[in-house]
Amino acid sequence: MPAQRPRAAFEPLSPDLDVAAIVGSTPNFEYVARIHCDAIDENGLDIFEKLVLLHVVRGGKPLVVEGFNHRLDKSIFSEKWLKTHHSTKTEIARNLTTKTDLPLTIGHYLKNMPLLANQWNPHNYKDAGRQRIYLKDIDCPSKWYDHLKRIIPPGLFYLNMSAQAFEGPSANATSAPDGYSGLSGSEATIARPGDLMACLPIGMRAENLMCYIGHEGTYTPAHQEMCASLGQNIMVEASDGSIEYGKETKPGSSIWFMTESKDRRVVSEYWMSMLGHDIDIEDHFAQVNAWKAAPFKTYVVEQRPGDFILVPPLAAHQVWNRGTRTVKVAWNRTTPETLEKALSEALPHARMVCRDEQYKNKAIVFYSLGHYSTLLSKVEATDVDHCTVQRALKDFEHLFGIFTDIVLSECFSDELLEEDIEYVPFDSNITCSYCRGNIFNRFLTCPSCVGPSISDEEDTYDICMECYAMGRSCACISKLKWVEQFYWYELQEKYETWRQQLLEFRPHVKDTYQDLSTQRDRLVKKTLAEICQLELVRRPWVDISKPIVQSERFEEKESDSERVSPVRKRRKSRRSDAFEQTGRCHICRYPEPKWKLASCSSCTSNYCYGSLFRAFNIMPQDTMEMHEWQCPKCQKICSCAACRRDPKMNPFEPTCTLLGHDTRKIADPRSVESLVDFRQSNLRWLKKAGDDEIGRLKKHQKEADEKRNQSLMENSIQLEQVPPVMDHWTEYGDIPVDPALEGLDGSLLTFPGPACQRQQ
Template identity: 55%
Template sequence: MIQRSRAVFEPFPPHLDIEEEVRTTKKFEFAKKISFDSIAQFPREVLELYILTHVVKLGLPLVITGFDKHLDKDLFSEKWLRRHYASQTYDARDLGKAANMRLTLGHYLKNMSTLTELVSPTTYNRPNIQRLYLKDIDCPDEWHKSLEEVIPSSFFYLNQSPLKGPRSPASQFPDPPKTPQGQSVARSGDLMSSLPEAMRAQNLMCYIGHEGTYTPAHQEMCASLGQNLMVEASDGSFEHGKPTRPGSSIWLMTGTQERLMVAEYWTSMLGHNLDLENHFAQLNAWKSAPFTTYVVEQRPGDLILVPPLAAHQVWNRGTRTMKVAWNRITVETLEMAFDEALANARMICRDEQYKNKAIVYYTLDRYSDLLRKASKSSHPEVRMLQEDFHRLFNIYTDILLSETFSKNSPAAKEIEFEKFESNITCSYCRCNIFNRFLTCPWCVGEGNDTYDICMDCYVLGRSCQCISKLKWVEQFPWKQLTGKHETWRQQILAFKQDDRDPKLKGPPTLLVARSKLGRKSLAEICQEQMRLRPWVDYKKPKEIKAATPSDDEGSDSESRARKRRKSNGNKAPSGKGRCHMCKSSECLWKLAACEKCNLYYCYGSLFRAFDMLPQDAMQKPHWLCPKCRKICNCSSCRQDDNMKPHQPFNILLGHDTRKIADPRSVESLVNMRLSNLALLKTFGDDNADRLERLRCDEEKRRQQQQQQLADNDIHVGLDSPHSEPVIDNPVVDDSQLPGIPIDPALELDGSFMNFG
């Protein structure tokens, strides 16, 4: 078995001089900063355009400082929390043991200084130090209401109209038209607000930590925009008769454009999967990285805007840090989610809490109503709303195309209807299912627990042990979805006719878009695979063999040779085929057949050797194998001078999804637990070359992005609407907080809290 070395956790020392590290490390840079007071004097559109350009399009982190001057220090304090929420119990994360510990907020706050005292320049790297992090706890309602009065509404939580909010900058345009109900016809700051309240993900969270607590490197869920505001921290004064250390948080962040190189560096050099969010990288690992690292030392009043898909990790310092964080969904983040983030989350079975497809549907429905009431207004806000409406419509079209049946669609009576309430998730990958999916009529657990599988997972070979004969379920009448599509298309055509450019064309009908797709839809592939895949009697379950002999890196070559000699030469038994790549004999439904040469490739070989998912082969009516495309990298084809063997783009370390998926699940096509390290050894496993190739690709992409911004004349600053951005770096003083009295709240028995 080929093993990959894995970097171990190494804590940051409490005496770390992060400013010195930035000055002496070539690839370290301080993130850009602007002050809150400076942005208040410019029009809202200038601020929004600047954030869109810097954080979303260029993918760079941004820090807005100075919010501490406007926060209610009595409200945002440890004293207030202890007075009002001390008896509230939460799960504190014991980072060392990777387990939760139930305790009261008052008990935790009272003992933070004790936890901090355990971390010193001589003890900070001891493995048994207790690191208790109170993270992902609900934000108090009082804090929520107060922040709503301070944070510009353009980038605050669940904002439905950026024109609301007492602290928002004024617009440079006249007020946009309003609906009869008085609602402004304008884009939302957070598209999560389009969902019915019961369907929204509550992600306004608080994080309270002490010296040595941390958040491993990760990306924001579903490519959303992250906002993190430090509202309070210890200031070095005495509290409860004990000295405190000044609180702050060190952020190490990357840019969106370098995300592929960052992920590959994490895998190839550190031996961890970035998507799993389980590794806090050493400082030396960041210093040795081939990409730029943006550094922030966050103090009270600093709001950090995290770019979509940008990796970042956080280290807390001092006796106490308290932060409020939230995520926003925009049209740009939805496009990134459907292009990349959701597929990555599906591979590792990460919950999709944000219900992205539902957000698209409900936002289109809401925007459609606003645009109808705006009549033919040419107000700039209405024009921008029309543009976002069109982009969302394109995403919606792709969603419907993926769910379109073939001409031999199931009869209406064969499709079960379940009204959409946003509560059905895939039993394997745990993604939220918007409309059509497959369910097993036999695998029903206790409490009518059905086995539901999304179409993406079924195409991957994921399902219950029955494999086939699953039933179709839909949550919207298909005519309702297609009828909405046509209604919204007609709206786009109406406001496109008002454009002066006659070359601008509106979107095609769904039927025309389907005819131009040039590949099978996801639903069509599922229909086809259910005809090909065998049904396994749930009363007599058979073990479904997922891995081929070559997949088993632990098996020796002699045993594989014996298996080959038992077969009839190179001919596979009846009803089976032999994979050209790994030479294993498999059932035909587990193999992709070439249209031209009739060679077979198993889906595991295509995945690990050619970076191809099963869908990539299944969706093409006339699929050509790697050998016919002159890219085959098997041992024999590599000897052919006419071949240009495909070198796998990334390292796959393998991930055991069985630990997360429903216990009734099987993988019948691709064993995701296995890596491609053995194959990479044949190419020399040169990590440096692979990273350099990614660096060059991402540099080209960055240049194209900058050129596109230049072509669109996006040139915005915060000193005047047409100048270069002026970025200041003010020194933010720590908040001077009043003394804290002894905690009067009830506590749980503190005997379980081990400080040894």
């Protein structure tokens, strides 16, 4: 394994951190935009929901709606109520100091919160051994749920299926849409869901309405909301500095550091290249110095009771709790916009680190289309407000476009017919044995790798098509069987029914959404299912019942400079037919069987998939999907030692840092990686290219700004002028790292003075 880059260490926040001071003195820090919930009364829910759509969902910026503390029922949102009604309930708290779980009752935790909070002061807050006990991800009390459902704008609430009775801001305003005080007739039939998770059958939904109770020094590491969903977080109660049970308390609040959606790539690259962490792992709370040095804008907010924070999709954020007690309720929402981001960005990243896909995104697309189809079939366009119909149709078209991509990816090759396909009725519970992602329809299963599970049922080895294409599978590698959870004709019928329904309302999209066979013929690349079909033929079968020591054990090589000799003598051994045809990787010069190499269609060069991944940021399926693949050498971008001497060559520079992920502790133990060892980083390739972190980050930032500007212009959103912050890059070069890697000098930034007051 190559040496990893030093990792930035955990640096706690001082109890007397002055938020106003750091925001006022840091050019790339800015307060999160705020509106008062009373403003919703003045302008109506329709205007408010448009603001959320433009500012948070499409604009990708966080938003705070304040003032809900005046609408919360303090008789139930209180520490006393929790003790009275849930004191004996046992929950699993998280010991952030030891990274372990700790079962305890809510009453015991609440009783000891003053002790936990008072252990910290401006002089000892860096002590590593003190306890940080966080009661997080616990179920929200049903009474709290019922009350929040009445006061939170319905379109933003948890599992909102349709318009409903509502007593919160703008419930009685004349400018609000009728649906929020009670719809009737056809208008009620086409009310748009605020959370598409609600379209799933109840047993398939992921419950994510959770409570978080924390004390001074507890925190949530930097992360993005799961599956690119929208985050909603409201502080419902906190200690106020008064005397409780004869003990003095400290005012509770939470400090948030947040980013914009558009900066997700530069944030990810900054985390890996400069801080040495992967933000998809969610294990690092970044220091204030790290946020100051970042080449992107950071939004800061100190959340107090009644502050309702809206988190954009894919926007990184971290939270630090202050005072004796903070109590928050949080949930996530899924919309057509977030589903698209989930399938194109969030899930591929989660797949790399084997993170559970709890939201079943493809299933949400399928069932949401069914829900919208039912709504639109019950009402004529002339029966209701034109704008209401158009909004529903826009969602329907958006979802249908996503579904089209899903179905096309599962189309088999016309030349490789699959007759022996096992059918398992869809229940949403089949997950990939490797990446743990939820599988919607077609996947591969190994008939040889079947063992007993905890429940004494057969534990099959199932692999999703995405993982198999990138070389992940069981040790058998090939001879896997196809399984589908919907009969193919059923999906074809659904596609055609929804297509015809869409064309009734929008005939102008006829050329965009053709019948499925025409759409299939339009594709210029192989489908994901076709790639898997071809790889099943190409890759050899390994009989795991007869273990042998292979003469060519798979081992990734970083570059030709690492090898002492490009050709080594090997002990002669009998080779199976699958290993008879070999080739040499143009980069590392290591002989490999042809099935482990990507062969150029224009020349005789071969590239191993490991070199393509690390040196050129090319995933295995990126080459496999091409009918005619042109290698880096033919594209004049090859960065090997020989090609660098060619004056006509423009060597490719890796666009991002790959730290490598060892997924062996997470994936099914029967798993192997046969094409790319994803544990390996690309740090040597970055070094060869100059390792220009700042230049690479600038490039990511420029691309993010251009894409966002284009999107905002398309949606007629006014752009604000953002001053450049890259000139401040070198001001904070002293971010400490773990003591084992680099000594600490103890001169860490502190912020004396009283806690900041809310920015009005």
